Amino acid sequence: MGRWYETDHSIRPTSLGAVYKLVAIADEKDVLQDSIKLSSNTEKVTTPAKKNVYRIITNEGGPKAEGDYICLEKESLEGVETLTMFHPIHTYITKEVTNFTAKELLVPIYEKGELVYQRPSLEQTRKYKEENLALLWDEYQRTVRPEQYPVDLSVKCWKNKMQNIENVRKTVQKHSPVNFDIPF
Numbered sequence: 305m306g307r308w309y310e311t312d313h314s315i316r317p318t319s320l321g322a323v324y325k326l327v328a329i330a331d332e333k334d335v336l337q338d339s340i341k342l343s344s345n346t347e348k349v350t351t352p353a354k355k356n357v358y359r360i361i362t363n364e365g366g367p368k369a370e371g372d373y374i375c376l377e378k379e380s381l382e383g384v385e386t387l388t389m390f391h392p393i394h395t396y397i398t399k400e401v402t403n404f405t406a407k408e409l410l411v412p413i414y415e416k417g418e419l420v421y422q423r424p425s426l427e428q429t430r431k432y433k434e435e436n437l438a439l440l441w442d443e444y445q446r447t448v449r450p451e452q453y454p455v456d457l458s459v460k461c462w463k464n465k466m467q468n469i470e471n472v473r474k475t476v477q478k479h480s481p482v483n484f485d486i487p488f
Contacts, residue, residue: 325350340468346393351461352468353377358406360387361439369439370401371454372409376461381406389456392465 327350328336338352354377360370371389373381381387387404391397413421424432443451457465 327352328354338464338468340465340472342469342472349465349469351392351457351465353461353464355461357409359409359436359439360389360401361405361407362401363403363405367405367439368441369436369453370399370404371456373406373456373458374461375458376464379458379460388459389454390459390462391454392457392462395462 325341326339329339331337336354339350340352341348341350343349351374355374356377356379358373358375358381360373361367362370373387373389375381384406385402387401387406389399389401411421413419437445440453441451444453
C-alpha cells in the first residue's frame with residue numbers, strides 16, 4: 305500500500321519528492337564539468353553542478369521552514385540579510401525571506417572512498433525527525449491535499465542551469481543538418 309502512494313501521484317500527490325541524477329562529470333584532469341539531462345517535461349530537466357542545500361528557517365513567529373534552498377557549492381549564505389526564493393519551474397512564484405537561519409542539509413557520508421559518517425543512534429534519529437517535522441507548516445503535513453514543500457534554486461544556480469541548456473541548444477544547432485533559425 306505504501307508503494308502505491310509513493311508512485312501514483314495522480315491519486316495522491318506527494319508533498320516531498322526527489323530524483324537523483326548525474327549533475328557533473330570529472331574530465332581528464334579530474335575537474336568537474338557540468339552535466340545536464342534535458343526533457344520535454346521541464347520538471348525532469350536536471351540542475352547541473354555541485355551544490356549545497358539549506359533549510360531556510362524563519363526566526364519570526366517561532367521557527368518554521370520556509371523551504372529548502374539549493375545553491376551552487378561555492379555560494380555562501382553567510383551575511384545574507386534578504387534571501388529571494390523562487391520556484392525553479394514557475395519562476396513567477398517568489399518570496400523574500402528576512403530574519404532567517406540557513407541550516408546546511410548535506411552531510412558527507414564518504415570522502416575519497418572512506419566512510420566518514422557516524423550513524424546516529426535510534427533515539428538521535430527519532431529526535432532529528434521530530435525536530436524537522438516541527439519545522440513544517442501544517443499545510444505540508446496534512447494527509448488530504450497537502451501543499452508541495454518548496455525546494456527553490458538560487459539565482460546563480462538557476463542561471464547556470466539556463467546557460468547549460470543554451471549551450472546544449474547551440475551544440476545541437478551547430479551539428480544539425482537542418483538550419484534552425486531561432487531568434488534567441
